[in-house]
Amino acid sequence: MTASRDLPPLPDDLPFDGIVFDLDGTLIDSVPDLTVALNTLLGEEGLPPVTEAQVPAFVGQGARILVSKAMAAVGRPLTDDAAGYNDLERLHDRFVALYDAHPADGTRPYPDAVPLLRALHARGVRLGVCTNKPQGPTVGVLRALGLADLFAGIVGAGLIPERKPDPAPLLLALERMGVAPARAAMVGDTPYDVGAARAAGVPIILVDFGYSPVPPAEAGADRLISAYAELPAALGALRPLANPA
Ligand SMILES: O=C(O)COP(=O)(O)O
Numbered sequence: 541m542t543a544s545r546d547l548p549p550l551p552d553d554l555p556f557d558g559i560v561f562d563l564d565g566t567l568i569d570s571v572p573d574l575t576v577a578l579n580t581l582l583g584e585e586g587l588p589p590v591t592e593a594q595v596p597a598f599v600g601q602g603a604r605i606l607v608s609k610a611m612a613a614v615g616r617p618l619t620d621d622a623a624g625y626n627d628l629e630r631l632h633d634r635f636v637a638l639y640d641a642h643p644a645d646g647t648r649p650y651p652d653a654v655p656l657l658r659a660l661h662a663r664g665v666r667l668g669v670c671t672n673k674p675q676g677p678t679v680g681v682l683r684a685l686g687l688a689d690l691f692a693g694i695v696g697a698g699l700i701p702e703r704k705p706d707p708a709p710l711l712l713a714l715e716r717m718g719v720a721p722a723r724a725a726m727v728g729d730t731p732y733d734v735g736a737a738r739a740a741g742v743p744i745i746l747v748d749f750g751y752s753p754v755p756p757a758e759a760g761a762d763r764l765i766s767a768y769a770e771l772p773a774a775l776g777a778l779r780p781l782a783n784p785a
Pocket residue numbers: 562563564565598599600601602603606670671672673674
């Protein structure tokens with residue numbers, strides 16, 4: 541995946557009023573900062589570090605699962621009993637505090653993501669983010685990268701109890717954007733994004749360069765792209781779903 545000098549133009553007859561993007565593994569490669577925060581946490585607990593190569597497999601279902609998977613990877617799995625749960629809450633809160641302090645030191649948007657977002661915004665397409673990352677660092681990373689103002693709706697974890705693959709956060713993002721599900725599309729990287737989009741009645745495009753735990757081609761998306769240069773054609777080929785849930 542390389543940055544293309546000439547991003548293809550958006551189709552004239554773009555059939556969507558709004559597009560919701562997943563964040564980690566879709567718009568941004570956040571693994572460097574997630575790894576630093578996790579390793580600070582693990583160090584404080586007297587545990588060995590994880591590598592950047594391990595971290596993509598921990599991402600996509602929210603910070604509690606990220607921390608649990610990291611703990612299991614270093615040989616300290618958290619149990620389901622009350623003590624384990626309390627420990628998870630403590631570790632989660634500490635992880636989020638550490639990450640929130642440095643959400644964009646090494647995090648970068650994927651090639652061509654930003655020009656594509658700007659082109660959609662300039663066309664009047666309303667943009668949203670729906671992520672299982674907690675709301676604080678979600679807004680923090682988008683601000684640090686100078687992208688927050690492009691989005692009419694930013695929904696991270698913690699605003700409501702549900703998270704993807706539940707459709708509720710996606711529907712909340714669309715509500716904030718003022719876009720009906722029948723006039724929307726989603727772009728993501730994992731089956732959790734596909735699940736949320738399907739349940740909300742929104743067509744979904746997956747990128748194949750993110751953090752999916754299954755081969756992206758097998759995740760059930762309507763279209764698969766390998767670079768943002770392919771997104772204009774993929775959007776043009778999609779149609780809003782006729783009978784949203
Ligand atoms: O799991 C997370 O913390 C975030 O992942 P997402 O941005 O892909 O939803």
